[in-house]
Amino acid sequence: MRVVVKIGGSLLQQAGAGESWIHEIQRFVQEEHQVAVVHGGGPAITESLSRAGVAVSFHQGQRITTSEVLGHVVQVLRGQVNAALIVQMSRAGIAAVGLSGVDGGMLQARRLDGPDLGHVGKVAEVNPALIQALWQANMVPVVAPLAMEQGGRGILNCNGDGVAAALAVGLQADLMVFFTERGGLRESPEPGAALVRQIAASDIAQWISSGRANAGMVPKLESARDALRHGVPTVLIGSYYDAFQGSTEFLAD
Numbered sequence: 001m002r003v004v005v006k007i008g009g010s011l012l013q014q015a016g017a018g019e020s021w022i023h024e025i026q027r028f029v030q031e032e033h034q035v036a037v038v039h040g041g042g043p044a045i046t047e048s049l050s051r052a053g054v055a056v057s058f059h060q061g062q063r064i065t066t067s068e069v070l071g072h073v074v075q076v077l078r079g080q081v082n083a084a085l086i087v088q089m090s091r092a093g094i095a096a097v098g099l100s101g102v103d104g105g106m107l108q109a110r111r112l113d114g115p116d117l118g119h120v121g122k123v124a125e126v127n128p129a130l131i132q133a134l135w136q137a138n139m140v141p142v143v144a145p146l147a148m149e150q151g152g153r154g155i156l157n158c159n160g161d162g163v164a165a166a167l168a169v170g171l172q173a174d175l176m177v178f179f180t181e182r183g184g185l186r187e188s189p190e191p192g193a194a195l196v197r198q199i200a201a202s203d204i205a206q207w208i209s210s211g212r213a214n215a216g217m218v219p220k221l222e223s224a225r226d227a228l229r230h231g232v233p234t235v236l237i238g239s240y241y242d243a244f245q246g247s248t249e250f251l252a253d
Contacts (some may be wrong), residue, residue: 001033002173006164007085008180020037021179022092025140027241029094034135035094036167037142039088040160041081042066042216048072048080063158065118073157077144085142097228100144101163102155104130109147109156121147121156123163125172129159143167169230176227176235177247178220184238184248185221189214200251201225224250233235 005028007021012237028035040065049056049072051116057064065073081096089096101123109121134141145160168176186193189212199207204221207213213221224235228250237248 001175002171003028003033003035004164004171004173004176005035005037006039006161006176006178006201006220007037008160008178014196020239020245022088022094024095024177024179024239025089026092029140031193035140036131036135036171036173037085037140038145038160038164038167039077039081039085039142040145041077043075044081045076048076058117059117062112062120062159063118064116064118067119069159070119070155074146074155077146082144087139088205089142094140095138095141096140096143096178098142099130101158101220105148106130107147107158107163108150108164109158110150111156113128119149119154119156121158121162121218123147123158123166124150126166128167128171130172131167156167159219159223161219161223162226165227165232168232168235173232174234175240176224176232177233178224178237179239180216180220180237183245184236185213185217188212189217195246196248197246197253198249200253202253229253 001112025035046056055069078100086098105127107123108125110124111140112120112122131141145158145163147158149156163247164176185196185199187196204225218239227235235250236247239245
């Protein structure tokens with residue numbers, strides 16, 4: 001089975017939160033599935049910018065990425081967060097290799113339309129060759145969500161959930177799993193809200209427009225819908241193996 005795992009940046013900053021997703025990846029590897037990991041890093045980027053006195057700005061949940069901000073994004077994602085993940089996974093006995101979408105021409109992206117967000121893109125093309133080669137060597141690729149702008153014009157900052165969905169489609173994955181600090185999708189953004197076990201892709205727009213899903217859950221829902229519509233058969237938010245923690249399964253239209 002080919003599996004793409006997305007680890008949220010908020011989850012990575014929670015003390016002790018790594019155990020659940022590390023154990024899940026260990027299980028995938030032990031069962032000889034081919035696994036690729038995509039990670040976020042938003043909180044760490046914001047922290048880096050704040051320390052440097054650089055303004056932190058967002059438009060509809062997307063970070064406005066000036067040239068100055070991009071320097072921090074690349075340094076934090078490809079350096080700090082990616083390297084820390086490799087160390088953590090290696091300690092758990094997982095043979096992992098750190099990458100970004102720029103490496104090997106893996107991801108080509110176009111700039112987002114609309115307001116000037118700066119160096120921000122959406123993946124337009126996926127070249128799976130590098131990940132496939134690493135799988136042949138029994139390695140787990142760990143991908144920072146950066147991409148080359150089409151035409152080789154520079155690096156673009158991409159939403160990690162969108163990168164995970166694009167890779168899942170490009171790799172013809174059998175499964176995509178989003179690990180988050182709250183587990184699966186909840187009935188509302190309120191603390192303690194009940195877990196939603198299943199959601200139809202056709203209901204996602206209503207969840208977003210009504211505010212039942214907000215903030216970082218919005219790109220996850222949209223990315224899950226994109227992956228389903230482009231052939232990924234199983235998409236989950238939450239745990240794959242841990243029945244107690246549970247998960248939300250997306251149902252195709």
